[in-house]
Ligand SMILES: Nc1ncnc2c1ncn2[C@@H]1O[C@H](COP(=O)(O)OP(=O)(O)O)[C@@H](O)[C@H]1O
């Protein structure tokens with residue numbers, strides 16, 4: 001393990017701490033990694049939904065990233081909610097300049113169903129941002145939006161993965177099956193290799209911030225120098241435990257528990 005692994009998240013805020021940069025930094029900390037955060041949007045949201053969004057001007061995101069990278073280059077970074085094309089451009093330039101492992105959680109809508117990014121950003125994400133990433137972690141809805149393929153089961157997941165790897169220029173993709181029927185199975189595709197990890201579905205409404213947390217754990221593990229497959233397996237164990245032991249905060253879809261996973 002690196003002596004001081006550093007992971008960076010570039011994402012929005014959730015003032016109730018369930019999703020976005022707060023969830024990410026809790027996950028980084030819990031995995032023994034020093035966390036940094038550059039904020040893309042401030043949201044007014046809670047476990048019941050998103051009440052308002054304020055997008056940070058792209059120039060100010062650029063300043064945050066300059067402050068970080070001119071001082072210390074993180075070992076890995078992730079992004080979550082990136083509402084505008086202008087912010088995506090800034091992130092793309094940073095990743096190209098510093099060439100660090102970069103995981104995209106292609107956040108589009110919140111668990112509550114509220115839209116978090118502009119529709120035109122999806123095209124830029126697909127055509128320009130994805131190719132600079134090491135990995136992307138779409139849920140089923142996001143994978144459908146990006147690939148234009150309907151995903152009903154495992155065979156469709158494989159077809160979509162092929163598009164990510166062969167047409168969109170990704171080295172690897174993790175398609176999360178949290179929204180499919182049956183067990184919660186996630187799939188890592190790297191070239192011709194496929195690793196599927198499934199856990200029994202937990203009957204709960206407390207899944208706010210699961211996608212954020214999952215990709216943050218992957219990023220933390222990559223920052224330590226772990227492989228993509230090792231990082232994926234750790235993230236799956238972490239999120240399962242975090243959902244199982246959710247603290248039951250709020251009146252809606254509550255957050256997960258960052259204290260519960262004790263594994264290596
Ligand atoms: N009810 C559940 N029981 C167990 N695991 C779940 C459940 N819901 C989601 N997960 C897992 O949480 C992670 C986030 O997945 P998903 O809900 O698909 O993404 P998102 O939060 O981006 O919508 C995945 O590892 C998924 O398998």
Ligand SMILES: Cc1ncc(COP(=O)(O)O)c(N)n1
Nearest residue numbers: 012013019020110111209210
């Ligand atoms: C700032 C921010 N980023 C991401 C999400 C999505 O998280 P989830 O889909 O798990 O609710 C969110 N609700 N808010």
